[in-house]
Amino acid sequence: MTLTATHTAGRIEVFRGERLVVAQNAAPDSRSFLHPIAAPGGCVLTEDAPPHHPWQHGLYVGLNDVNGVGFWEEGIRQKPQDGSFHPEPLAAPTTSSGTFSWVVNSAWRDPRGQDLLCETQAWAVGDTGDSLVLDVAWTLQASTDLTFGEYAYGGLFLRMPYRAERGGTARSSEGLEGKMAEGQRARWVAVSMLVDDRKTPAGIAILDHPGNEEHPVPWRVDGQLGISPSRCIAGAWSLPSGVSTTARYRVLTFDGDIDADRVEDSWKEFSVS
Numbered sequence: 001m002t003l004t005a006t007h008t009a010g011r012i013e014v015f016r017g018e019r020l021v022v023a024q025n026a027a028p029d030s031r032s033f034l035h036p037i038a039a040p041g042g043c044v045l046t047e048d049a050p051p052h053h054p055w056q057h058g059l060y061v062g063l064n065d066v067n068g069v070g071f072w073e074e075g076i077r078q079k080p081q082d083g084s085f086h087p088e089p090l091a092a093p094t095t096s097s098g099t100f101s102w103v104v105n106s107a108w109r110d111p112r113g114q115d116l117l118c119e120t121q122a123w124a125v126g127d128t129g130d131s132l133v134l135d136v137a138w139t140l141q142a143s144t145d146l147t148f149g150e151y152a153y154g155g156l157f158l159r160m161p162y163r164a165e166r167g168g169t170a171r172s173s174e175g176l177e178g179k180m181a182e183g184q185r186a187r188w189v190a191v192s193m194l195v196d197d198r199k200t201p202a203g204i205a206i207l208d209h210p211g212n213e214e215h216p217v218p219w220r221v222d223g224q225l226g227i228s229p230s231r232c233i234a235g236a237w238s239l240p241s242g243v244s245t246t247a248r249y250r251v252l253t254f255d256g257d258i259d260a261d262r263v264e265d266s267w268k269e270f271s272v273s
Contacts, residue, residue: 001016001017001127002098003015003016003021003095003098003099003100003125003126003127005093005095005100007090007092007093008090009089009090010025010026010027010028010089010090011023011024011025011026011027011090012024012090012092012093012100012102014093014100014125016127019038019042020036020038021037021038021127021132022034022036022037022038022125022132022134023035023036024090024102024104024123025057026087026088026089026090026104026106027087028086028087029084029085029086030074030085030087031057031060031061031062031074031085032060032061032085032087032104032106032121033048033057033058033059033060034046034058034059034060034123034134035047035048035057035058035059036048036058037058037059037132037134037204037251037253038132038253039132039195039202039203039253039254039255040129040130040131040132040202040253040254040255041198041202041255043195043196043198043202044161044195044196045160045161045195045202045203045204045253046058046059046158046159046160046161046204047159047160047161047162048159050159050161050224052224053159053224053226054076055072055073055074055076056157056159056226057159058158058159059156059157059158059159059251060156060157060159061119061121061138061155061156061157062154062155062157063148063151063154063155063232064149064151064153064154064232065148065149065150065151065154065232066083066108066116066117066146066147066148066149067110067116067144067146067147068081068149069081069082069083069110069111069116070082070083071083071085071108072154080111081111082111083108083109083110083111083116084108084109084111085106085107085108085109086106086107086108086109087104087105087106088104088105088106090102090104091103098126098127099124099125099126100124100125100126101122101123101124101125102122102123103120103121103122103123104119104120104121104123105118105119105120106118106119106120106121107119114144115143115144116142116143116144116146117140117141117142117143117146117239118140118141118143119138119139119140119141120137120138120139120141121136121137121138121139122136122137122139123135123136124136130254130255131252131253131254131266132252132253133250133251133252133266134250134251134252135248135249135250135251135270136156136248136249136250136251137246137247137248138156138246138247138248138249139244139245139246140239140244140245140246141242141243141244142239142240142241142242142243142244143241144241145238145239145240145241146238146239146240146241147236147237147238148231148232148236148237148238148239149232149236150232150233150234150235150236151230151232151233152183152220152230152233153220153222153228153230153232153233154220154228154230154231154232155228155229155230155231155232155247156206156228156229156247156249157220157226157227157228158191158204158206158226158227158228158251159224159226160191160193160195160203160204160225160226161193161195161196162193162224162225162226166193166194166195167193167194168191168192168193168194168201168225169191169192169193169201169225169257169258170189170190170191170221170225170227171189171190171258171260172184172186172188172189172219172221173186173187173188173189173216173260173263173264173267174186175260178221178225179221179223181219181221182219182220182221182222183218183219183220183233184218184219185214185216185217185218185219186208186216186217186219187207187208187210187215187216187264187267188205188206188207188208188263188264188267189205189206189219189221189227189229190203190204190205190206190252190258190260190263191203191204191205191225191227191258192254192256192257192258193225200255200256201256201257202253202254202255202256203253203254203256203257203258204251204252204253204254205251205252205254205258205263205266206227206229206249206250206251207249207250207251207252207263207266207267207270208229208249209247209248209249209250209270209271210271211248212229212231212247212248212249213231213237213245213247214231214234217229217230217231217233217234218230218231218233218234219233220233229247229249231247250266250267250270252266
């Protein structure tokens, strides 16, 4: 089916037929994020603000140490060093050859309200029939000289509706599963689990582009199968005032168990784009 989209200043919704397959959220003075993201079969693959991590929202971006300021927990635990997010109103998405594209621009501010950086997420969403394909170019431009500290997690992060009683699987391009993939470098990591009382699993894979810094990047794989390609695991890095850096990722949805060959083929296609 052809994708269609609706738009307001704070939300873009993309539909396949009558079914919502992905929504971009960008409320004023809040972190922007994608939720829900649906599998080809229709089940929702992302979770917003789970009790164990209420600052996590589907597919989102956060960092833990930007000149000592935290952009991870959104001030929920009232840490004095937490910064804030300030997205601009969303422009209407554009479409070309069945793909919808849009841009989210956000200011990241320190606790005093001073801009530390300008973040841009440029999304493109297409549908292959058996997979939703979301490509993003994530750009950070420094408003002042910045140091990004070494940390165990940070960057693009995926939160799925994991439940211990249902289980699930995370697998990396290097064949490592679950916590064995934590902190290890990989071209991609995929997660599959049972959701919405389905009898069969569905999942999401995130692919790291070879043009990104630290590729193949180290990954966060947490106890609830949250995954994140995390440059900050490799060590601290700096960005001078006025300078920008961009990382590219591909996100795939799928029904069933993880098909490593299929994900690898998608990574090969993505790697030469």
